[in-house]
Amino acid sequence: MISHSAAIGFGGEVSLVEAQFAKALSPGDTIAIVAPAGPLDRERIERATERLESMGFKVQAGPGLYRANDYLAGSDEQRSNELMAAFADAEVDGIFPGTGGYGTTRILDRLDYDVIRRNPKVFIGFSDITALHITIFQRTGLVTFHSPNPQWGLGSPEDLAPIAGKFFWRAILASKYKNAAGPAQAGYAIRVSPVDVDVPQPTTLSAGAARGRLIGGNLSLVHALMGTPYEIETEGRILFLEDVGEAPYRVDRMLQTLKSAGKLQKPAGVVLGAFTRREEEDTEGEVVTIDEVLSGFFADAPYPVLAGFPVGHQRNNVTLPVGAQAELDASGKTLRLLENPVVVPRTQ
Template sequence: MTINRRKFLTSFGLATLATQLQPLIAQGQLSPQTILKPPRLQIGDTVGLIAPAGIVDPEDIAAAQRNFADLGLKVKLGKHILNRYGYLAGKDSDRAADLNAMFADRSVKAIIAMRGGWGCNRILPLLNYPRIRAHPKILIGYSDITSLLLAINARSRLITFHGPVATSTWNQFTVDYVKRILFAGEAVTMQNPPTQEVQISTIAPGKARGKLVGGNLSVLTAMVGSPYLPAWNQSILFIEEIGEDVYRVDRMLTQLKNAGILNRIAGLIFGQCTNCSLGDAPNFTLTQVLQDHILPLNIPAWYGSAIGHIKDKFTLPVGVQVEIDANTGIIQLLEPAVS
């Protein structure tokens, strides 16, 4: 009899997690299916900086330390944060060890990736998901960090956060959402800043509710078929991209469609496709590609949300319930994302 490999790996991972959490389950304190919210940040807390993907410059660390000091936070550096291994910030085992260590370190209250690039997919099998679940804390980043956000949400059942990395522009708009969501624990309403160059473009009107899931489109599609993705049923999918020709976006959306993901979601938010070109003629516009894929789904959808490789960024909690309005481009959290 043939066993579906993905189902086996997913079941095996959940079984291992359940075994290691059995003492808490037996005491009625925790179910392996319970979604955990990490504790909120407070002034004076220590955040851990790690480099799970691309190489980090010492100057960027110094700038990040200043930014977090302005937020009233202390900083602890990952042991291997300045390592180099080809185009990666150290060997897979070392980058994974830093992330595992930060989750186990009781003095660290949140973990922030220095930057994206490439490399997080390589360390997913090396993460200690039961340990992460046993020590829930904020993990934030975007771009290649999508791998970590989705895998930890799926395997550790922990809310994660698609937001700025340490090298992002920590301007007033971005910091405001970080403070309101991660410090104050507000169920915020997210709406684009009036100064944003890209305007909201409704693909299909309407409102929808569901679990917020997503990240960088190319990273997400590279994870399809692995045991590191969450369930998609009735979810609100958000995606963003940078530096891809429109035909490549078409190809990636086709992959999500053929994998049976798009027909399960309740709504779609395409953030911004920064520096995405039409490519060689003849071609489609990005709007035409999105309409081709999304309109047949009969779900609310829009393009242009403040998500992606841009200065003004939302902080999006992966795994929380939200309501979206595709007519106005508004995302409303229906619950706090932190405890």
Template sequence: MFKPKMLRKGDTIGLVAPASDSSKEKVDKSIEYLKSQGFKVKVSDSCYSKKGYLAGDDELRAKNINDMFKDKDVDAIFCIRGGYGVHRILEKIDYDLIKENPKIFMGYSDITALHIAINNRANLITFHGPMTVSDMRDGLDSFSLQSFKEVLMTSENTLEINNPEGEKIKSIVKGIAEGELIGGNLALISGTIGTPYEIDTEDKILFIEDIGEYTFRIDRMLMQLKLAGKLDSVRGIVLGDFNNCVQEDKEDQSLMEVFEDILIPLRVPIIYNLKSGHCTPNITLPFGSKVEVNGDEGRLIIKERVTIDG
């Protein structure tokens, strides 16, 4: 996998809106936060655009991403928010251009589809982490900021991913496995199945999270991955935050019962309650990097440096 240049204070962060729109006030507040952290900011047109539930039309949103990767003055690219719309632009992204201009690319939620496509087609490590409007406009919490800096702004060859104090990373299935970390939002992952952009899970460590889904829907999406063969060859699974994923009816299966039915029979190491996803704090994870999942001790360790000096 190609590695982007490490982020440093004084670097220019390009903002893109690949999915849903936001307000000018929220975008401007997030820009001020990034500047307060010592970064320069370049804003694409999509960040201030609106077309129905989208941040401008598909051509604009895709062009802004391509242009930010091509722009030599831009050091990293952050998404302002998720929502909906990324699947509509996957065919319009220039993956060869991205491969030739590797940069930090960060977001989560709907941005999952871009993580999968860029990992697969440009062989670039990308970052599942906070977005500017969604998480930064009122100031990033201290733990998320620390995680952001540890992953994007240090040159460690190994780095353990830790939860905040009082939030234990727990184990469902014991064992230790290594592989490339991939994944993201479960709904978006399942939405890639059967397309040219579907997730590659072979010999990978699969990370999944979601928000606001009834447990029967989590069941359905996991079964879609299972029936598509996407769980057959995973080496391990990391379950992130499942914010407000509850039973529709009191007699429905609980979230843990769904995991036990579908994931435990895979007999691979599984940990859960990693605070990454639609939650605060929101831990930054490097997709495409080599990691170790330790189901004996409830640990996740990045096993390689994920950025390079530049």
């Protein structure tokens, strides 16, 4: 485990906590699939399991994995206990929440953050898992991964989209850090390249470059944490946001809340991902688009802002390490990690 000092927020207060990194994953390692939020789709999870096993991973699935309690995958006690069991299990190297949905904000006060701190593991997911990403980093310093999950990505019929797969495995696999000429260079760039023909180029809303630790995720979850002991700390950090199924006025309202709470005053920079709409949504009567809301909101930002970055509820969902030191170049439309987000085994 390698650690670096970082300012970590606790309900609006900031203190110095060591940022730490889990061991990179290699074939033979054990991945635990858990359900800390909504119920899981058996077909998709089994497909994800087969794909992980074909890569040489061992997959651990708990007996209650497909349990359903209305919109939750079990009681708060069951879900929190199973998540903590995965962190405490010395045989487990990575923890993959099967999906998001709803439920993680209900278990934040049930988790043992000292146990998580003492047992750093590769922890992934997006959407509702945002609450865990933010809280785990701010309480323990552990860098986690905002990424596709087993149900929406690894278990999709068509597997991960090319750009999603590229940056998912680039972030967490030890083999991706090999360098025949010597030690692996620290960090790497995350950008849309010319070969990514199906991925739109991001748009610069406010030019410039800045450095800071990545923090953020789903806007609705960031908003839901406001006023709680787990609210996000953004000062000096690169804030990234995405969402799904939210009307323009609701996006505006949530951003206004963050602004009023001082969360948009002094971030180092902002990365705006996909704000996708659901097919069943009726958008015909809307007088403004979400893109227009975002452009207007950040038009006069005194820090770099990059919009349309490929992260969020879409197939082109690149992996961003929450808590890792990064540099945002909004003018060059690039996000570069300045450190490796995992510990690379010496044999690599």
